[in-house]
Amino acid sequence: MDAGPALPPSLLGLDIYLLSRVGKVARGRFAERLAARGLRLWHMAILAALVDFGPHAQRELAERLTIHPSDVTKIVDELTAAGQVERTRDEKDRRRMTVRITRAGRAALRALDKEANQVGAELLAPLDHTERAQLTDILRRVFDHAHQDPPPK
Numbered sequence: 001m002d003a004g005p006a007l008p009p010s011l012l013g014l015d016i017y018l019l020s021r022v023g024k025v026a027r028g029r030f031a032e033r034l035a036a037r038g039l040r041l042w043h044m045a046i047l048a049a050l051v052d053f054g055p056h057a058q059r060e061l062a063e064r065l066t067i068h069p070s071d072v073t074k075i076v077d078e079l080t081a082a083g084q085v086e087r088t089r090d091e092k093d094r095r096r097m098t099v100r101i102t103r104a105g106r107a108a109l110r111a112l113d114k115e116a117n118q119v120g121a122e123l124l125a126p127l128d129h130t131e132r133a134q135l136t137d138i139l140r141r142v143f144d145h146a147h148q149d150p151p152p153k
Contacts, residue, residue, distance in 0.1 A: 026123055033115045037108075038082075042067060042075050044116075047084065047109040050101035057096045058087075084108050 011017045027041075034040055045065050050056065053064070058076060062069040076099055079085040084105030090096035101109075124132050 022123070026119060029122070030116060030119045033119065034112070037112075039108075039112070040075075042071070043079060044109065044112045046072070046075055046079060046099075047101060047105050047112070050085065050099060051106060051109055055098050055100040057090065057098055059096070061099060079105065082108075 031041065034044065042065070045067075046061060049061060049064055056064070058072050059069055061067070061076075062072040065072075067075070076085060076087065080087055082104070083102060085099050085101055087097045087099055090098050124135070127135060
């Protein structure tokens with residue numbers, strides 16, 4: 001397979017460059033699979049948040065996932081139209097809309113998880129099981145560190 005023009009070795013020696021390029025490929029491949037289902041990564045993120053954390057007010061979903069509230073509204077509208085979530089008025093505060101995942105939404109998330117795992121298996125094929133577990137651990141530590149509050153100046 002032709003890999004295209006050779007990249008500068010000085011770039012290939014930068015971890016941050018490699019992370020960026022692998023991330024771009026992973027996101028692109030997964031986005032293609034999501035698009036085939038008429039979905040985007042944010043659809044999956046909302047479904048996952050509802051499965052992992054239970055029903056949420058739309059504004060809370062926006063805060064948890066760091067998505068603009070108007071974008072959450074649009075995504076929830078799309079998931080509602082697909083029968084994957086349902087929206088109801090909060091009984092304690094009628095101004096708030098609570099979003100719950102449906103049985104169809106749980107099934108959709110299981111299918112998306114399978115697709116994500118297939119993309120991961122394709123990308124990580126050069127690694128054996130132990131190396132893949134190590135990579136997952138390392139990436140999680142880097143992710144957690146990158147998402148900490150910045151150190152005081």
